[in-house]
Amino acid sequence: xxxxxxxxxxxxxxxxxxxxxxxxxxxxxxxxxxxxxxxxxxxxxxxxxxxxxxxxxxxxxxxxxxxxxxxxxxxxxxxxx
Numbered sequence: 001x002x003x004x005x006x007x008x009x010x011x012x013x014x015x016x017x018x019x020x021x022x023x024x025x026x027x028x029x030x031x032x033x034x035x036x037x038x039x040x041x042x043x044x045x046x047x048x049x050x051x052x053x054x055x056x057x058x059x060x061x062x063x064x065x066x067x068x069x070x071x072x073x074x075x076x077x078x079x080x081x
Contacts (some may be wrong), residue, residue, distance in 0.1 A: 003054040005033045006041075010059035019066035048077040 009030070013019045022029045030040055042050040046069065052060055064074045 001054065002047075002056070003039060005035050006039055006051065007055045007059055008064040009035070009043075010034045012056055013063055013066050022066070023068060046077070048074060050080060 013022055018046075026044065030043065034036075035043070039051075039054065041047075046064070046065065046067075048060070051063075054079075065071065073081060
C-alpha cells in the first residue's frame with residue numbers, strides 16, 4: 001500500500017535545498033507532513049524494508065541517498081534488513 005504523504009516527502013526532498021534542510025533538522029521537516037507515527041519512526045530509524053512497502057522504489061532510494069546513506073548500505077538493508 002502506497003503512502004501519499006511519505007511519497008510526497010520523498011519527492012520534495014529531491015530539491016537540493018530541501019535535502020540539506022532535512023539533514024540539518026529532520027524532525028522539523030517531518031513535522032510538515034501528516035505522517036502516521038509508525039511511518040515517522042521508520043524514517044527516523046532508517047527502516048528501509050518498512051518504508052519500501054509504502055513508496056515508489058525510486059523515491060525510496062533517492063531519499064536514503066539524500067539523507068546521507070551510502071548506496072551499498074541502502075542495497076544491503078533493502079535485501080537483508
